[in-house]
Amino acid sequence: QSVLTQPPSASGTPGQRVTMSCSGSRSNIGRQTVNWYQQLPGTAPKLLIYSNNERPSGVPDRFSGSKSGTSASLAISGLQPEDEADYYCAAWDDNLNGWVFGGGTKLTVL
Amino acid sequence: EVQLAESGGGLVQPGGSLRLSCAASGFTLSTYWMSWVRQAPGKGLEWVANINQDGSDKYYVNSVKGRFTISRDNAKNSLYLQMNSLRAEDTAVYYCARDFIGPEYWGQGTLVTVSS
Numbered sequence: 001q002s003v004l005t006q007p008p009s010a011s012g013t014p015g016q017r018v019t020m021s022c023s024g025s026r027s028n029i030g031r032q033t034v035n036w037y038q039q040l041p042g043t044a045p046k047l048l049i050y051s052n053n054e055r056p057s058g059v060p061d062r063f064s065g066s067k068s069g070t071s072a073s074l075a076i077s078g079l080q081p082e083d084e085a086d087y088y089c090a091a092w093d094d095n096l097n098g099w100v101f102g103g104g105t106k107l108t109v110l
Numbered sequence: 111e112v113q114l115a116e117s118g119g120g121l122v123q124p125g126g127s128l129r130l131s132c133a134a135s136g137f138t139l140s141t142y143w144m145s146w147v148r149q150a151p152g153k154g155l156e157w158v159a160n161i162n163q164d165g166s167d168k169y170y171v172n173s174v175k176g177r178f179t180i181s182r183d184n185a186k187n188s189l190y191l192q193m194n195s196l197r198a199e200d201t202a203v204y205y206c207a208r209d210f211i212g213p214e215y216w217g218q219g220t221l222v223t224v225s226s
Contacts, residue, residue, distance in 0.1 A: 035212040044216040099157035
């Protein structure tokens, strides 16, 4: 069971906007920033969002992140077929002294 | 270009040991924290350990404390994970990652299978 909670699945049609959530606690999301990762089938994870809402160079602005209290969200606008992947949130946990991940959300583009 | 290449995975019996290596290139290893993250077959990501720039500070997930040791050799541009007393539940793809406010760049991973 993961420390951060994510819905197991999400879906949308091309062009749509989808959001996915990540719920934590005061010791992780409540005090620390959140990262989001995209893992395409059969590949290594890729950093998508860091520090709640910052995009690394090369990540399209269709991807955006936000945080409020002990929860965070990832939004994808203008959904494209190549966005079909697993998405993970992560944050440092002050009590565990380590990084914790959500269980992942599998995004299906219908 | 940042590149990370893991090696050393394989099949090992329960109770056995394995040492993973991660060769870094395209950046100065000595200026970054580094992490190991694993992914069991069909499962999600689990952070395993990280280490600071000079190796003086290390953190581990509870399930590997006392069994795994993270280390680095900046002169050789390499990161290591010594894994002892391996269990079936340690079976996973192990990724090394450069840290920047969390795992940033990831290698392609090396598979560790613990089975008799």
